[in-house]
Amino acid sequence: MNVRFAAKVIVASLLSGVGPAHAQISATTDPVGVVEVDLAANAYTFIGLPLYSTVIFKGAVAGVSSSTLSFQGDPFGTLTLGPVMIGPEQVPQYFIEVNSGSDVGAMIPILSNTAGALTLTEDASSFIVANDTVTVRPLHTLDSLFPNGAPLRTGVSIAAADEVLVFDASRQATVSYFYSSTHSQWRRGTTQNGRRSILPNQCVYINRKAAATKLFISGTVKLGATGIDVLTGYNLVPNPFPFAYPLSLSNLYTGNINTGLKGGVSVAAADQVTIYSGSSVPKTYYYHTTLGWRSGTTQSNNVMIPVGAAVLIQRKSPSAAFTWVKSQPF
Numbered sequence: 001m002n003v004r005f006a007a008k009v010i011v012a013s014l015l016s017g018v019g020p021a022h023a024q025i026s027a028t029t030d031p032v033g034v035v036e037v038d039l040a041a042n043a044y045t046f047i048g049l050p051l052y053s054t055v056i057f058k059g060a061v062a063g064v065s066s067s068t069l070s071f072q073g074d075p076f077g078t079l080t081l082g083p084v085m086i087g088p089e090q091v092p093q094y095f096i097e098v099n100s101g102s103d104v105g106a107m108i109p110i111l112s113n114t115a116g117a118l119t120l121t122e123d124a125s126s127f128i129v130a131n132d133t134v135t136v137r138p139l140h141t142l143d144s145l146f147p148n149g150a151p152l153r154t155g156v157s158i159a160a161a162d163e164v165l166v167f168d169a170s171r172q173a174t175v176s177y178f179y180s181s182t183h184s185q186w187r188r189g190t191t192q193n194g195r196r197s198i199l200p201n202q203c204v205y206i207n208r209k210a211a212a213t214k215l216f217i218s219g220t221v222k223l224g225a226t227g228i229d230v231l232t233g234y235n236l237v238p239n240p241f242p243f244a245y246p247l248s249l250s251n252l253y254t255g256n257i258n259t260g261l262k263g264g265v266s267v268a269a270a271d272q273v274t275i276y277s278g279s280s281v282p283k284t285y286y287y288h289t290t291l292g293w294r295s296g297t298t299q300s301n302n303v304m305i306p307v308g309a310a311v312l313i314q315r316k317s318p319s320a321a322f323t324w325v326k327s328q329p330f
Contacts, residue, residue: 046310048238051219149179
């Protein structure tokens with residue numbers, strides 16, 4: 001099978017008539033738009049989700065205790081923002097993004113909530129303090145991205161249907177889902193998975209088993225810096241913005257192994273980045289500590305990370321996990 005990536009932005013009200021190639025945005029609310037993805041016939045298509053769900057809350061933190069953030073009043077009322085159970089697994093449905101303070105762009109799933117507080121899946125007391133601002137958004141799910149399975153081929157089994165695959169860096173494993181035409185639901189094996197969420201540091205890739213078609217992903221353009229967790233091992237992460245930028249401006253390499261990729265004088269000595277782009281064979285890059293970004297012996301500083309790209313990062317042991325922080329590129 002062929003492996004390809006293809007996506008383009010359709011301006012919905014992204015930029016008040018300004019094209020994405022030369023856009024300058026000044027906005028207080030997230031612009032909205034649509035990304036069109038070409039799904040090639042009988043091929044794998046990798047998709048990094050560049051648009052996010054609409055913000056349902058934005059406000060200042062009143063207090064922090066370990067993993068719990070408290071807020072003035074009862075802003076969440078009777079909302080349930082915690083995970084759902086899929087089989088024995090807790091699957092998050094909402095996440096916070098940190099908008100001010102020492103760790104702008106950090107994105108953390110929500111474990112539970114009350115009317116006036118959020119409990120996160122990790123201790124946030126080291127990087128969130130009182131008066132920092134956070135937003136809350138729903139996560140994309142299989143049901144929200146592919147309602148009733150559309151535009152994919154459904155089937156009575158995974159062998160008969162298109163597959164949506166998600167790589168889980170925490171387990172270094174790929175999980176496959178299909179839309180059951182018999183049960184009218186997303187499934188993994190015999191378990192319903194419509195509310196299976198796609199985390200901000202994950203991509204999807206689709207095994208299309210029929211004629212070419214198009215997928216339209218709608219959502220909001222997230223403004224400000226974005227932080228994406230990169231774990232030791234393999235990571236399949238998105239370009240988090242609906243704008244392309246070169247490797248030299250990606251901030252994947254920072255010169256500090258605690259905040260970015262490890263460079264080296266050869267590909268064997270460095271962390272590696274593979275960009276899935278177009279219908280050509282994906283290329284692998286590394287940061288040469290004296291020559292800059294390279295693919296083999298080819299200078300690659302100006303190689304672009306396209307809109308909707310899926311970026312495979314190999315973070316080599318013993319280097320620890322880090323957060324890739326990319327500033328808003330427009």
